[in-house]
Every structure is written in structure tokens, then in C-alpha cells.
Amino acid sequence: MAGKNWMPRWFYQLASPKWCYQITGKLLPGFAIATLLLIVVGLVWGLAFAPPDYQQGNSFRIIYLHVPTAYMAQSIYVTMAIAGAIGLIWKMKVADMVAKCCAPIGASLAILALATGAIWGKPTWGSWWVWDARLTSMLILLFLYFGIMALNSAIESESTAAQSTAVLALVGLVNIPIIQYSVYWWNTLHQPSTFKITEKPAMPPDMWIPLLILVIGFYCFFAVTLMMRLRNEILRRERRSSWVRELLMQQRG
Amino acid sequence: MSFDSFSDFLAMGGHAFYVWSSFALGLIVLVGNVVLPMLERKKLMAEQLRRIRREEVQS
Structure with missing residues (x-):
């Protein structure tokens, strides 16, 4: 089947849980240090x-955590959402697992973004919370994460759970451009993005370089x-598979 | 350095409460995201080792 070879080799390797486990084991220390x-x-x-x-x-320094x-x-x-889509289209179990693991991390960071925003809003706008377009769409993002986590844990079958959450995640994707453009589409208190592809930041380099470093660090x-x-x-x-069993036996020594 | 002294740095120009509570929350979330998977891995490994031992005893 020559026609099937248009996908790179690593794409198929990614589908193997064992290969994924080994490669992430090698990548982890480097990423942790970075x-x-x-x-x-x-x-x-x-x-x-x-x-x-x-x-x-100095209250502006909250930007280094908030952004x-x-x-x-x-x-x-x-x-x-992309991992969920890959799981839906190619029936790739590792992609389903990635999608499932993303949800709690994303939810915790959405909570942190909302909390630091509220703390920053108090001295800057005089209020912890306003029903502003940016803030409300960000709150919807948090609820989407919660919905996805709840749906995933409510369905017994792992493949059905992955399919349903992938569909929900893809539908919720519409919220992302709404968050991005909310500051332009509606009158809001929230300031527009610090970084734009087309323009230089309005801040001096001494302010935006550490912010850029932190964005990369958070990635x-x-x-x-x-x-x-x-x-x-x-x-x-994979707990019943022979390679996990071997790995466990090595751990035991 | 944009502060004259360490106490100046801690005071954050009167915004100490807002700045430091934000960063304390941030620290909790970041550390939690690393420690929770570590604990889960430990638990998972122990469970599976127990299961293997049980199967060995039975067979």
C-alpha cells in the first residue's frame, strides 16, 4: 500500500504506547531543566x-504570572481538541490519553489565570470581578474544562469516553477565538494582547523580554x-501487557 | 534592579498583598501539577506490584 505512506514514520510510532512511554522518559529531564x-x-x-x-x-508585575x-x-x-480529533479520526489510543491528560492541567491554569486576574483587577479597576467579555469567556473556558473532565469520568468505556469528550472539546473550540477577540469585539476593561505578530510590543524590552521567557517556560x-x-x-x-510487567519487575529489582 | 532594598522589594510599592498572593497561588498550582502525577505514579506502581505478587502466590 504505497498510498498509505504519506504520513511520517514518527506519526505511527506515536501510536505505540510503549514507544511513547520510552521517548517521554528520555525527554522529561531536559524539559524539566529548561x-x-x-x-x-x-x-x-x-x-x-x-x-x-x-x-x-508594581501591581503590574502580576502580568508575569497572569499572561x-x-x-x-x-x-x-x-x-x-487537536489530540481528541486525532483520536477520533485515526482511532489512536495515545491521542485519546493525551487529550484526557490535558484537561486537569488546563483547568488548573484557567483557575490560576482567573484568580490572578481578579487579584490584579482589584487595585487596577477597583473590582475583583466584572462581567466583562474577556473575563466571562475565560470563565466559560474553565467550565468547558470541568464539563470535559466530568463527561470523561462519567463514561465507563474508555473509548466511548474519549470519543464523547473529543466531540465536546471540538465544539468548545469556538470559545477560543471569542476569548482572543473579545477585547476588540466588545467594549471591555481588559487591555488588549501584549504580544502581536504584526507589531512590536508597546512595552519597553525590559518589560516584555521576561514575559516572553515566562511564556516559553510555561510551555x-x-x-x-x-x-x-x-x-x-x-x-x-497497559498494566496487563508484558512490557509493563517487565518494567515493574525491574523496579522491584 | 528596580528596588532600593530588599524590604522595598517585599513592599512592592504598597501592592505587596496583591503581588505576593498572586505568586503564592501560582506556586501552589505549579507545584501541585508536578507533585500530584508523582504521587499517582507511586501509587500505581505499588498497586501493580501487589497484583503481580498476588498472581505469583496463586499460581
Whole structure:
């Protein structure tokens, strides 16, 4: 079947839980070190060395936590929906597992983005919460995560659970552009994005470089925690297989 | 350095409560996301080893 060879080899290898378990084991230490370095450098720079904002003073430093987490909460959602779609189309079990593992990580970061936003809103806008388009669409994102997690755990069969959550995740994908463009489509208190592809940031480099470092650091953080969860999920589902048994015997010594 | 002293840094120009409570929450969420999978892995490994031992005894 020559016609089937249009997909790269690694794509098929990814479908093997054993291969995935081994490759993530090799990648984890590197990503963990990168995460630690990037987050520490970004935080020290952002908290101690970046200049204060001329209007908001030092409360603006919450940006160094708020923007990366809000950004990741959306990126993780997109990752989850894509993994879910791959699982639906190619019946790839590893993709189903990735989608399932994304949900709790994304939910925790969505909570953090909402919480840091509320804490930042108090000194800046004078209110913890306003029913503003950006804030409301972000709250909907959190509820989507909760819905996906609840649906996944409510269905007994693993493949049916994966299919239903993938469909829900894909439907909920419509919320992502709404979050992105909410600050332009409606009158909102929330400021527009710091980073745009087409323009230079309005901030001085001393402010936006640490922010960029932290965004990259949070991407690596997501990779680390996703791989950790994925490895657990692989072990759990493959527990009866001979390779997991061998691995366990080695652990026992 | 945008602060004159360490106590200045901690005070965050009067915004200490907002800044530090945000970052404390952040630390809890980040550490939790790493520690929870570690604990789960430990539990999973122990469970499976127990199952293998049980099967060995039975056979």
C-alpha cells in the first residue's frame, strides 16, 4: 500500500504506547531543566529588575504570572481538541490519553489565570470581578474544562469516553477565538494582547523580554506535566501487557 | 534592579498583598501539577506490584 505512506514514520510510532512511554522518559529531564531555568530567570527578572509601570506601579508585575497562565489555558485547550480529533479520526489510543491528560492541567491554569486576574483587577479597576467579555469567556473556558473532565469520568468505556469528550472539546473550540477577540469585539476593561505578530510590543524590552521567557517556560512546564500524566495513563491502561510487567519487575529489582 | 532594598522589594510599592498572593497561588498550582502525577505514579506502581505478587502466590 504505497498510498498509505504519506504520513511520517514518527506519526505511527506515536501510536505505540510503549514507544511513547520510552521517548517521554528520555525527554522529561531536559524539559524539566529548561522549565526550571526559564521560570526562575523570567520571575527574577520580572519581579525584581523590570521597571514598574508608570500608571499601575508594581501591581503590574502580576502580568508575569497572569499572561503566561491565561495563554497556556487556551493553548492547552487547543492541544486537547487537536489530540481528541486525532483520536477520533485515526482511532489512536495515545491521542485519546493525551487529550484526557490535558484537561486537569488546563483547568488548573484557567483557575490560576482567573484568580490572578481578579487579584490584579482589584487595585487596577477597583473590582475583583466584572462581567466583562474577556473575563466571562475565560470563565466559560474553565467550565468547558470541568464539563470535559466530568463527561470523561462519567463514561465507563474508555473509548466511548474519549470519543464523547473529543466531540465536546471540538465544539468548545469556538470559545477560543471569542476569548482572543473579545477585547476588540466588545467594549471591555481588559487591555488588549501584549504580544502581536504584526507589531512590536508597546512595552519597553525590559518589560516584555521576561514575559516572553515566562511564556516559553510555561510551555515547557506544560510539556513536563503532560508527559508525567501521560506516562501514568499509559502504565495504567497497559498494566496487563508484558512490557509493563517487565518494567515493574525491574523496579522491584 | 528596580528596588532600593530588599524590604522595598517585599513592599512592592504598597501592592505587596496583591503581588505576593498572586505568586503564592501560582506556586501552589505549579507545584501541585508536578507533585500530584508523582504521587499517582507511586501509587500505581505499588498497586501493580501487589497484583503481580498476588498472581505469583496463586499460581
